[in-house]
Amino acid sequence: MAGRPGNDSTRSLVALSHFIKPHHSVTLDEFVNAVSALDIHASEIISAASTSAGLDAARNSLLGRKNGELSRLMKSLPSLSPEERRDAGAAVNRSKTAIEELLATRQLNLAVTTELRSQVDLTMPARQQWRGSRHPVTVVIEEIESIFRELGFTIALGPEAETEWYNFTSLNFPEDHPAMDMHDTLYLSDDVLLRTHTSPVQIRTMQSTTPPIRILAPGNVYRRDFFDASHAPMFSQIEGLAVDEGISFVDLKATLTHFANRFFGSTKTRFRPSFFPFTEPSAEMDVECQICRGSGCSSCKNSGWIEILGSGMVHPNVLEAAGLDSERYTGWAFGMGPGRIAMLRYKIPDIRLLYDSDMRFLTQLAQ
Amino acid sequence: MNASYQWLRDFVDIDLAPLELRDLLTARCATVDDVVVLRQDLAGVVVARVVEAAAHPDSDHLWVTKVDAGSGVLHDVVCGAPNVVAGTLYPYAPVGTVLPGGLKLEKRKIRGAVSEGMLCSARELGLGSDHQGILALDVDAQPGARFLDVMPVGDTRLVVDVLPNRPDLLSHEGLAREIASATGRELHRPMHPPAVLVHARQVSEPVPSIEVVVDDTEGAPRYMTAIVRNVKVGPSPDWLAARMEAVGARSISNVVDVTNYMLHGFGQPIHAFDVRKLGGGKIIVRKGRSGERIVTLDGVERTLDDTMTVIADANSAQAIAGVIGGKGSEVTEETTDILIEVASFNPRGIRATRRKLGVSTDASYRFERGVDEAALSDLLNYAAELIQRVAGGAMEGNPTDHGQQPAPRSPITLRSSRVARVLGKDIPVSEMAKNLASIGFKCVVEKENLVVTPPTFRQDVVGEIELIEEVARLEGYESFSAELRPYRPGSRMDAPLYDAARSVRTACVAFGLMESRPMPFVRDGIDAHRVRNPLAEDEAYLRTSVLDTLARRVEYNFGRMLGNVRLFEVGTVFASEIDAETAAPGEAMHVGAVITGDRNPAHFTQPHPSHFDEWDAKGLAQSIAEAAYPGSAVKCVPSPGDSLWILSVDGVEAGSVSKLELDSPAWASPVFGIELNLEAVVLSSKLSRQYAPIPTMPAMRVDLALLVPDNVSADSVGVVIREAAGDMLESLVVFDEFRGAGIPDGLRSLAWALTFRHPERTLRDKEIQGRTGKILSVLESKLGIRQRSS
Ligand SMILES: [Zn+2]
Secondary structure: OOOOOOHHHHHHHHHHHHHOOOOOOOOHHHHHHHHHHHHHHHHHHHHHOOOHHHHHHHHHHHHOOOOOHHHHHHOOHHHOOHHHHHHHHHHHHHHHHHHHHHHHHHHHHHHHHHHHHHOOOOOOOOOOOOOOEOOHHHHHHHHHHHHHHHOOOEEOOOOOEEEHHHHOHHHOOOOOOHHHHHOOOOEOOOOEEEOOOOOHHHHHHHHHOOOOEEEEEEEEEEOOOOOOOOOOOEEEEEEEEEEEOOOOHHHHHHHHHHHHHHHHOOOOEEEEEOOEOOEEEEEEEEEEOOOOOOOOOHHHOOOOEEEEEEEEEEOHHHHHHOOOOOOOOEEEEEEEOHHHHHHHHHOOOOOOHHHHOOHHHHHHOOO | OEEEHHHHHHHOOOOOOHHHHHHHHHHHOOEEEEEEEOOHHHOOOEEEEEEEEEEOOOOOOOEEEEEEOOOOOEEEEEEOOOOOOOOOEEEEEOOOOEOOOOOEOOOEEEOOEEEOOEEOEOOOOOOOOOOOOEOOEOOOOOOOOEHHHHOOOOOEEEEEEOOOOOHHHOOHHHHHHHHHHHHOOOOOOOOOOOOOOOOOOOOOOOOOOOEEEEOOOOOOOEEEEEEEEOOOOOOOOHHHHHHHHHOOOOOOOHHHHHHHHHHHHHOOOEEEEEHHHOHHHEEEEEEOOOOOEEEEOOOOEEEOOOOOEEEEOOOOEEEEOOOEEEHHHOOOOOOOOEEEEEEEOOHHHHHHHHHHHOOOOHHHHHHHHOOOHHHHHHHHHHHHHHHHHHHOOEEEEEEEEEEOOOOOOOOEEEEHHHHHHHHOOOOOHHHHHHHHHOOOOEEEEEOOEEEEEOOOOOOOOOOHHHHHHHHHHHHOHHHOOOOOOOOOOOOOOOOHHHHHHHHHHHHHHHHOOEEOOOOOEEOOOOOOOEOOOOOOHHHOEEOOOHHHHHHHHHHHHHHOOOOOEEEEEEEEEEEEEEOOOOOOEEEEEEEEEEEEOEOOOOEOOEOOOOEOOHHHHHHHHHHHHHHHOOOOOEEEEEOOOOOOEEEEEOOEEEEEEEEEOOOOOOOOOOEEEEEEEOOOOOOOOOOOOOOOOOOOOOOEEEEEEEEEEOOOOHHHHHHHHHHHHOOOEEEEEEEEEEOOOOOOOOEEEEEEEEEEOOOOOOOOHHHHHHHHHHHHHHHHHHHOOEEOOO
8 A cells, every 4th residue: 555645545535535425325346445445545644644633633534423434435335235234344344443553553653753852851862882993003003004005005914923034134133232132032942032023024025025015014023021101022013115126215205204294194204313233224203293393392202203113224134135136126114113103192101001901991092 | 321511512612502412413323312401400590790898797707798680689698708809790599599508598687787698609509619718700791690501510411322333422522523523523532621730649568560461362352451550549620520420420539430431431441450459460351260259349249150251360350341340459549559451342242241140331331332442542541641630640661452453444335326226316426425534434536436444433334335324324314305206016915814804803893892902922821832031920821812812801801890891803823833944833813802791882771781692702703704704604513612613614613602711700791702713714816796686576484483302403404494495495594492381392492484585476375385385394204393383
């Protein structure tokens, strides 16, 4: 029963008026058809009633004792034979029950609407679903990743348990040198350790890829640092590497400056000399302190700058260790700590919060 | 490294303020982490002019003065100094100032005369011991000027973070060299205040001469000594004490301060022995003896071994070479004759020794990074001269010198074409030569190239690439363009595992889980790898399962009264097997998830939500596995072991779903865990889903309530139904399970909804009745299952 007003309903009304001339003689077929038409008509006017008063009027016009459509139809009953009358009466009863059901349902519907408008306190809280979220550090990693993807970088991964060769030797670390002091290492055996940085992925990538190489390697790294407010024995790092013919320090500066502008919003950057055994020249990149805008505050130790990443041109010894011709190819690399960036961004005072997995903390920073 | 601004000015004329100097050093060679203004205790003291000075009416040694401190009002100050002269400038501490001794000045009456503040002597300002009178200032300053601004007594400490490859910057001379190069000034050695005449001690008994023997030439490649006799050990002169204070060292005595002056000034640690305390008239540089003991200058008794180099007399060790001196031959106030040691020690030997002994000193720090062997002789003479100036005495004979003269540096060719390739900028050869020369590199131009000989104090420069870094540094990193240039995109595809990790994260987040990133260390584990040098015993092993660490995170939340915990992690687990080639443990990326507590947040319409159960866990497991392995057949197979289900992917066991037994409080609801290996099956290719026409024909649904024996699984019933129903069966769902009234023991009623549809025509009732009848008869014959009679 399509309740769409229009042709159908016009047709049914015509049929109805034709068949319900009171006291007119009719056949049983005509009578049953008239009852069906009445059913359709009833459904339409009940759906159309949008207020209690409207629904009352519809009830009256359908089931009213004197002038209701059904009563008027009943007035044709005497013209049928007694046998026919029994069937016709059953049809009338079925119709009456159906109409009453429709009226009741509609009444309930109208009541809910009215109740929502008048009796329900609409300031009561909404029904919620649990909302999931990625970790703040993952959010930062994925944001970094999306910027570098635009610049033709793809993702590479490497193992967390590494050999000394991949972690140190191939990366031009002098044996037993103060440069190692930054890399207090957790060892699994004489030669196997938990990688202290993601830089071994540089070597693994260069060994297996013909330039042009542009990769980003996010991952966990390990240091033998006691767990306190600013140190953790495991943290995330993200490494970048670009190797090709004709890659220069200008490309390093340009790409990382572009990254900083995208990630932090247009910002001032500064490159200052640094030292990593596997890059030469090496540079640390700072961005203007987002809190004081360069004028100096406690979070930038009054320098006006925040250290963001270490970078440099890949040392020729490293290219050679990975089997690339260092006269033909040049490259640059960087590494940064998404955890530290997340701490800066969300003003997290204690690194341990990133590991605790306290539901309240994760919910606070959910996005 | 702590650097004193004033000390740097001894080496180079600086017209930069400390903060400008910070920026220059940071941009050029070493980051300045902090700038500390010293003598802030004098911040309140101003320069003031005494306008009038009259004798105090009630005292014969006090003066009543009128003082102009620049405020426009004259202050009455009573002063007891004999040298107060009207018209002269003096340091003036106004009312409210706290002097270095802690005295807070207040307005008060002295013998009836009002006194507002104080004119200060040098001693009152902590500037020396002169208490004879107030400090007359011979400066060109207006009254009211801050005393610290006009007098060179203040100093600023620059805290410099020197990079491990630049030991030459661990001295004022080294930093000054870079400053001189950057500012175009001359680098020079400090001009010390003229020697104050120090009276030599009269010595009654003769002191033996000292014979120096170097046995351990590997540990001490070059070893020089000089003897200065008849010194007078005492307090340092003010200038020397001020230098010590400025770098944060304690002034000890004139002789000891000179040794520290050499360390901080020139980067060369030197040691002074008391000659009288050296037994047998001998200095022997040798390896330590196993079990040999020495009490070091810090008062600690240390046990040596034969890997360490020691400086001994004829009897016993007197110093641990390059690390720390011994108490036995310490220079004290009674010392009259000293032996000055200026040496170079093997960096790796020093590193090993200080690690073994757990003692790091300013000296070991520098020896570990290497000192300039070529400068030793020069610095020995400088130190001896300085000691004679501040402590008197005279050098005896010539210095001893053991070991090889350092080899001259070999020249390195620097190609300008290579510079341009690496740095992306053409730099004229002449400019490179000029810059390199300004920090001590010798350069010879050969056409387009430079032949460069690095100085002896730059042992870090070994090849062309290090020279290129010097070129870039001296040009200034800021001078290079930051314009993006054309590049070729990388030739590698994304690591497939990373894609899987990302999809899995999305699935977990969609389920309402929060991501956790805990550390993969666990207290113990069967078949787990042990870290050889763990930080703590409770994190000594590497986990073999992500749930191991996630479970601890759930307990952490329980401990904070948080019962609704929904966490996941994508992380590495370490297998017990060892990779044959690398000897490293096998690793795999796993995803783990835990759920416990309310299935949804409480709402006033449903104040007590139901709890997560195993069916939530099963559903989550399936959606995680489908996200990780798109297009693969994912199944939860009832587990024969401790877990509830085994997660199988294309028939391979890839994970599990379990109810976790945790250290849970009584109020906590059950905890379910899921673990899935993301590397269990290699996906052959990324299968994308295919379109199928949306059905246009009506479907017909039939519900069947079946009496199923407890030992027959729903899964096997489903298989039989599907087989018997044929192609027209579109979907099959169990929608109810019932045991109890009306159902015989050992049976249960499972209600199934079967939806039939034909793609091209409307199904007829008869057809479906026939099909249903067939299903029922096959169920009965194969599984003995009958329809439940209503
Ligand atoms: Zn700031």
